[in-house]
Amino acid sequence: MTQQVALLTRHDKARLIAPALSQLPWQVSEIQSFDTDALGSFSAERPRFMSPNECALRKAALAAELSGLDIGLGSEGSFSPGPYGLGTYNLELLCCVNIAQGWAVTGRFYGPSMAQQWQLTNLAQLQQALTQVPAGQHLLLQQGSRIDKALTAQQAYQLGSTLLAQGALTLSYDLRAHLSPERQIHIANAAADLQQRILSLCPACATPGFWPDKAIPGLPCAACATATSLTLHKLACCQRCQFSTTQAVAARYAEPQYCPECNP
Ligand SMILES: [Zn+2]
Numbered sequence: 413m414t415q416q417v418a419l420l421t422r423h424d425k426a427r428l429i430a431p432a433l434s435q436l437p438w439q440v441s442e443i444q445s446f447d448t449d450a451l452g453s454f455s456a457e458r459p460r461f462m463s464p465n466e467c468a469l470r471k472a473a474l475a476a477e478l479s480g481l482d483i484g485l486g487s488e489g490s491f492s493p494g495p496y497g498l499g500t501y502n503l504e505l506l507c508c509v510n511i512a513q514g515w516a517v518t519g520r521f522y523g524p525s526m527a528q529q530w531q532l533t534n535l536a537q538l539q540q541a542l543t544q545v546p547a548g549q550h551l552l553l554q555q556g557s558r559i560d561k562a563l564t565a566q567q568a569y570q571l572g573s574t575l576l577a578q579g580a581l582t583l584s585y586d587l588r589a590h591l592s593p594e595r596q597i598h599i600a601n602a603a604a605d606l607q608q609r610i611l612s613l614c615p616a617c618a619t620p621g622f623w624p625d626k627a628i629p630g631l632p633c634a635a636c637a638t639a640t641s642l643t644l645h646k647l648a649c650c651q652r653c654q655f656s657t658t659q660a661v662a663a664r665y666a667e668p669q670y671c672p673e674c675n676p
């Protein structure tokens with residue numbers, strides 16, 4: 413039986429996520445009456461006051477509430493410096509709430525992004541920066557308090573060359589989902605993760621989202637068997653009945669370099 417599901421979005425995301433959710437008996441429709449930018453936006457015109465997880469859950473609950481349907485979906489993307497401060501990483505979350513059955517499951521993608529920002533003072537720099545932007549990626553130009561959004565590379569070049577006559581400017585990616593092909597792929601990956609998690613049911617009560625995502629440290633040192641901070645096993649715990657199982661990681665011992673005794 414097909415189930416109606418509501419997605420809170422203004423950026424045409426249903427089309428992006430539908431293929432990755434094809435094993436679920438869902439018909440996804442979009443709720444566009446709510447301005448999701450009120451929850452914070454990429455260009456920082458409004459500050460974010462919730463964590464990405466809270467934001468995705470809030471949007472999913474709003475989708476169910478505003479549509480009157482049992483199941484709501486909310487998507488939330490964020491960008492931050494990568495591991496060791498290198499590059500930019502994109503976290504995409506897709507949260508599903510079922511208010512009739514009382515559960516919430518969040519799919520995620522976390523990986524490197526090509527997103528960049530350039531401070532430009534001349535036309536040669538603008539041309540050079542634009543050669544690094546992948547096809548289809550839209551751009552933002554900022555000069556003082558002026559911001560021009562959703563520009564194609566061609567438009568960014570034309571407007572940028574005019575603005576540069578008046579001074580320096582900043583060129584950056586417009587990271588809204590409908591304007592960023594890379595983000596669209598990442599959102600689809602988060603949807604695929606969500607589908608896997610929803611299809612994974614609690615062995616005791618069949619609530620969706622039974623997933624080994626909690627890392628328990630204590631992998632023993634190979635030299636002296638002292639417990640290290642590396643993951644020993646992963647715990648799955650049912651959000652409804654608290655049934656839990658642990659799953660051992662592939663490694664049986666930690667290298668002594670991670671040991672608090674051998675390498676303090
Ligand atoms: Zn359960």
Ligand SMILES: [Zn+2]
Nearest residue numbers: 633636671674
């Ligand atoms: Zn040791």
